Amino acid sequence: MKRLVFxxxxxxxxxxxxxxxxxxxxxxxxxxxxxxxxxxxxxGAAISLRYLxxxxxxVRRISRFRPWTILGAGIxxxxxxxxxxxxxxxxxxxxxxxxxxxxxxxQIYASTTLVFxxxxxxxxVGLVFMVFEAFGDDGPDADDGPDADTDSxxxxxxHG
Amino acid sequence: MIAxxxxxxxxxxxxxxxxxxLGRRGFLIGGIAPLATFIWLLTQLPDVLDGRPVVQHIDWVxxxxxDIDLRLDAFGALMVLxxxxxxxxxSIYSAAYFSSTSTALGRTSGxxxxxxxxxxxxxxxxxxxxxYTGWELTSITSYLLIGNDHTKIHARAAALHALLxxxxxxxxxxxxxxxxxQAAGTYRISELLAAPPSGTTVSxxxxxxxxxxxxxxxxxxFHSWLPGAMAAPTPVSAYxxxxxxxxxxxxLIARFAPAFAAVGIWRPLVLxxxxxxxxxxxxxxxxxxxxxxxxxxxxxSQLGFLVVLFGIGTPEATAAGCAMLLAHSxxxxxxxMAVGTVDRHLGTRDVRFIPRMGAxxxxxxxxxxxxxxxxxxxxxxxxxxxxxxxxxxxxxxxVGGNSLALAAVVMGSALTVGYTARLLxxxxxxxxxxxxxxxxxxxxxxxxxxDRPSLTYLGPIIVLTIVTVGLGVVPRLGDRLIGAAVGALDxxxxxxxxxxxxxxxxxxxxxxxxxxxxxxxFVGRTPVDHVIARGGAIPSGTMLYARLLRNTNNGATxxxxxxxxxxxxxxxxxxxxxxxxxPGIVLLTQTQWPGWPEAVGSWAQLxxxxxxxxxxxxxxxxxxxxxxxxxxxxxxxxxxxxxxxxGAPDLALTQVAIETLSTVLFVLVLRRLPDRFERTSTSLRxxxxxxxxxxxxxxxxxxxxxxxxxxxxRPVSDEMIERSLPxxxxxxxxxxxxVDIRGLDTLAEITVxxxxxxxxxxxxxxxxxxxxxxxxxxxxxxxxxxxTS
Numbered sequence: 001m002k003r004l005v006f007x008x009x010x011x012x013x014x015x016x017x018x019x020x021x022x023x024x025x026x027x028x029x030x031x032x033x034x035x036x037x038x039x040x041x042x043x044g045a046a047i048s049l050r051y052l053x054x055x056x057x058x059v060r061r062i063s064r065f066r067p068w069t070i071l072g073a074g075i076x077x078x079x080x081x082x083x084x085x086x087x088x089x090x091x092x093x094x095x096x097x098x099x100x101x102x103x104x105x106x107q108i109y110a111s112t113t114l115v116f117x118x119x120x121x122x123x124x125v126g127l128v129f130m131v132f133e134a135f136g137d138d139g140p141d142a143d144d145g146p147d148a149d150t151d152s153x154x155x156x157x158x159h160g
Numbered sequence: 161m162i163a164x165x166x167x168x169x170x171x172x173x174x175x176x177x178x179x180x181x182l183g184r185r186g187f188l189i190g191g192i193a194p195l196a197t198f199i200w201l202l203t204q205l206p207d208v209l210d211g212r213p214v215v216q217h218i219d220w221v222x223x224x225x226x227d228i229d230l231r232l233d234a235f236g237a238l239m240v241l242x243x244x245x246x247x248x249x250x251s252i253y254s255a256a257y258f259s260s261t262s263t264a265l266g267r268t269s270g271x272x273x274x275x276x277x278x279x280x281x282x283x284x285x286x287x288x289x290x291x292y293t294g295w296e297l298t299s300i301t302s303y304l305l306i307g308n309d310h311t312k313i314h315a316r317a318a319a320l321h322a323l324l325x326x327x328x329x330x331x332x333x334x335x336x337x338x339x340x341x342q343a344a345g346t347y348r349i350s351e352l353l354a355a356p357p358s359g360t361t362v363s364x365x366x367x368x369x370x371x372x373x374x375x376x377x378x379x380x381x382f383h384s385w386l387p388g389a390m391a392a393p394t395p396v397s398a399y400x401x402x403x404x405x406x407x408x409x410x411x412l413i414a415r416f417a418p419a420f421a422a423v424g425i426w427r428p429l430v431l432x433x434x435x436x437x438x439x440x441x442x443x444x445x446x447x448x449x450x451x452x453x454x455x456x457x458x459x460x461s462q463l464g465f466l467v468v469l470f471g472i473g474t475p476e477a478t479a480a481g482c483a484m485l486l487a488h489s490x491x492x493x494x495x496x497m498a499v500g501t502v503d504r505h506l507g508t509r510d511v512r513f514i515p516r517m518g519a520x521x522x523x524x525x526x527x528x529x530x531x532x533x534x535x536x537x538x539x540x541x542x543x544x545x546x547x548x549x550x551x552x553x554x555x556x557x558x559v560g561g562n563s564l565a566l567a568a569v570v571m572g573s574a575l576t577v578g579y580t581a582r583l584l585x586x587x588x589x590x591x592x593x594x595x596x597x598x599x600x601x602x603x604x605x606x607x608x609x610x611d612r613p614s615l616t617y618l619g620p621i622i623v624l625t626i627v628t629v630g631l632g633v634v635p636r637l638g639d640r641l642i643g644a645a646v647g648a649l650d651x652x653x654x655x656x657x658x659x660x661x662x663x664x665x666x667x668x669x670x671x672x673x674x675x676x677x678x679x680x681x682f683v684g685r686t687p688v689d690h691v692i693a694r695g696g697a698i699p700s701g702t703m704l705y706a707r708l709l710r711n712t713n714n715g716a717t718x719x720x721x722x723x724x725x726x727x728x729x730x731x732x733x734x735x736x737x738x739x740x741x742x743p744g745i746v747l748l749t750q751t752q753w754p755g756w757p758e759a760v761g762s763w764a765q766l767x768x769x770x771x772x773x774x775x776x777x778x779x780x781x782x783x784x785x786x787x788x789x790x791x792x793x794x795x796x797x798x799x800x801x802x803x804x805x806x807g808a809p810d811l812a813l814t815q816v817a818i819e820t821l822s823t824v825l826f827v828l829v830l831r832r833l834p835d836r837f838e839r840t841s842t843s844l845r846x847x848x849x850x851x852x853x854x855x856x857x858x859x860x861x862x863x864x865x866x867x868x869x870x871x872x873x874r875p876v877s878d879e880m881i882e883r884s885l886p887x888x889x890x891x892x893x894x895x896x897x898x899v900d901i902r903g904l905d906t907l908a909e910i911t912v913x914x915x916x917x918x919x920x921x922x923x924x925x926x927x928x929x930x931x932x933x934x935x936x937x938x939x940x941x942x943x944x945x946x947x948t949s
Binding site for chain 2: 030033036038042048052071072074078091092093097119120124133
């Protein structure tokens with residue numbers, strides 16, 4: 001597969017930076033702009049960058065897990081977080097939290113809503129993976145393989 | 161109590177996936193659940209019989225008044241006794257009945273345990289909605305158990321039939337529950353019955369509840385699923401389709417009748433439906449060659465009797481109903497097991513082929529005759545006492561139509577005697593039986609016919625028969641339980657007693673008439689069969705069901721063809737036009753124009769809005785799909801810029817992220833579409849599209865302006881902003897709304913997202929598979945990237 005070294009390398013560098021940014025958004029969300037949904041979308045943008053650079057093969061290399069595993073795990077995390085308060089006799093989705101002092105970070109308020117938000121984040125990321133899986137290439141059974149397709153795509157982007 | 165329900169569920173969940181690993185022992189393990197219930201019941205019985213019900217309460221959805229309320233009173237105890245007692249018997253019997261190599265053993269035993277739990281939930285529930293939950297769970301387990309042998313198409317069809325009918329009734333019942341619950345202001349059954357509401361709503365609700373009860377208890381015209389359900393293995397039929405599940409409807413009628421019998425058309429409805437069911441079911445039973453089907457129609461008939469007894473709502477009839485409930489469950493379960501024993505040992509249960517039984521079958525013969533005699537209502541057996549009490553109660557009931565109902569019931573009893581005679585004759589002494597090869601599909605009698613049934617087969621039947629005989633000879637044994645059950649159903653009722661000898665009164669005479677009539681039916685069976693065979697011309701319930709199902713399917717297909725024509729422009733047009741017109745009409749007629757708002761808030765907005773407008777117009781005007789997608793993206797980014805200017809960084813961030821991603825996704829999808837939009841559209845179509853787009857635009861525009869000026873309540877966002885930090889510890893209100901205040905919405909939304917993703921992948925895969933078979937001559941989509949370059 002022919003690749004553009006410049007795009008390839010920069011995508012790899014930027015990818016991790018954007019990913020860190022998305023995780024920052026996820027955790028900062030409760031008090032500053034951000035949150036699981038936005039964080040997931042930003043991570044999705046990072047994933048699409050990898051797609052532009054290396055096609056679906058590169059996207060698949062990001063995570064060991066299958067897209068639906070991530071998506072399903074996200075749903076499970078969110079649902080379980082929603083249901084756990086029932087065990088204590090509280091209504092669904094009651095949030096629990098504690099405040100504590102952490103070294104270097106200062107005062108931190110940790111809450112179950114963050115876990116819920118992580119679930120949302122995973123669902124969004126899983127969905128992005130799934131869409132690339134669905135539309136990203138023609139799969140192994142098609143004649144015009146994914147490599148040729150995405151390759152010309154990346155080249156075109158570079159020109160444009 | 162809740163622990164018992166959980167125990168059933170857990171046992172079921174453990175047994176269900178075990179396959180054939182545990183073998184037939186699985187049934188004995190599953191039997192632990194009814195055994196535990198039985199022992200627990202014995203410890204509670206003294207209290208319950210003295211009128212002190214056991215109560216348990218767990219909050220479920222307190223805001224909606226839905227709580228898990230469980231309550232065991234004496235009538236509930238009677239039901240629990242049946243569920244647990246017959247459950248134990250069936251567990252033991254199943255361990256003998258099922259072949260040890262069957263792969264479905266684990267599933268069957270697990271489902272039986274789950275079913276028993278669901279049934280307990282029905283009879284112990286003190287909340288209408290909890291009762292409904294258990295009720296539907298029994299329908300589902302019944303569905304799975306009828307279709308136990310999933311390789312047989314008729315078993316699957318019968319299972320679906322049962323599920324459709326009972327769940328349709330269940331939905332009607334749910335609607336009835338809601339109507340009654342709203343009218344009464346409570347869903348607690350005990351409170352509801354203590355102060356019964358009245359009015360038209362309640363009458364309608366009661367009819368709906370009765371429909372649910374009739375479907376579950378196989379009353380005409382909904383009865384036809386029950387004979388079909390005989391596709392289930394015999395232990396399942398004995399347990400679900402004669403002793404317990406079909407009694408759920410009876411249970412409901414019994415609960416409601418004392419309070420509601422006089423409301424609306426309750427009494428005429430139950431008397432007519434119950435009487436008709438008793439007679440028609442009996443007539444059908446007379447015709448059956450398959451003993452199991454004979455018993456099934458017999459069950460339908462007896463359920464009709466029970467509906468009459470419980471539905472009428474007088475204490476006397478209720479007492480007779482309780483006795484009949486007990487008697488029927490006991491003798492019918494043992495008869496089902498007897499037929500199953502014959503089937504397993506002799507290879508057939510068709511009266512035309514059952515071979516003569518050897519000497520080893522003597523004990524079997526005695527106990528079967530005892531149970532059958534109880535069904536026919538022969539004195540000294542429980543069935544007789546119950547039936548005679550029923551005759552007496554109907555005669556004394558001071559309600560309209562009681563003599564008609566009495567006549568119907570006597571006729572039904574005569575039919576019962578008739579088909580009981582047929583059962584015994586067919587099983588033990590049919591002189592016309594053929595020894596040659598039976599028809600295709602019926603297993604030929606094997607050499608095992610000289611075997612005698614083992615004690616695991618007979619044990620459960622013997623125990624049940626002892627109950628039949630014991631309570632028949634000494635009815636006082638059951639007096640306390642049944643008296644307390646009546647007291648629980650109808651608190652004001654005088655105490656009732658069962659008696660063997662009521663004196664030489666009308667009831668005794670009627671019993672004699674029924675007996676004689678039944679024997680006459682049997683003796684003159686050749687002409688009788690002839691007459692009944694003509695009745696075969698009347699469309700049976702099964703045929704009605706099949707026709708209804710077919711017509712529904714055809715109608716749905718036609719409607720789908722009409723509504724879902726597969727044209728995306730028409731779908732989009734319909735949705736948009738509805739969205740524009742309906743609110744638009746309200747806007748025009750119900751609101752006032754608040755005047756134009758300030759046109760320009762800050763000068764920074766101007767260039768952004770200009771770019772936005774330009775991009776929007778360009779998106780609509782361009783011919784290439786890819787350019788349109790890019791312009792749409794520009795519109796989105798301009799919106800984000802507008803959010804920034806307005807001081808909403810969070811919205812802007814989300815908008816940018818969404819736009820970035822959706823542009824990329826657009827590109828992915830557009831690769832597969834033609835480069836340009838279609839050019840074939842006529843000018844008329846174009847006009848229609850322009851009109852729709854403009855009306856949507858105008859509607860959204862005016863809506864935005866008018867809704868600002870027509871606020872009558874304080875905006876809910878004010879409270880959200882106020883409570884965000886103190887209650888949710890978050891300064892970002894948007895996020896607090898998403899994960900806390902409206903967390904349930906978010907949960908639902910991510911579920912929708914997940915379904916959409918799964919759908920997209922599935923669709924893409926299907927499309928790919930189709931495409932890969934014939935190779936496309938030219939690439940379907942021009943590469944979008946090349947378009948831009």
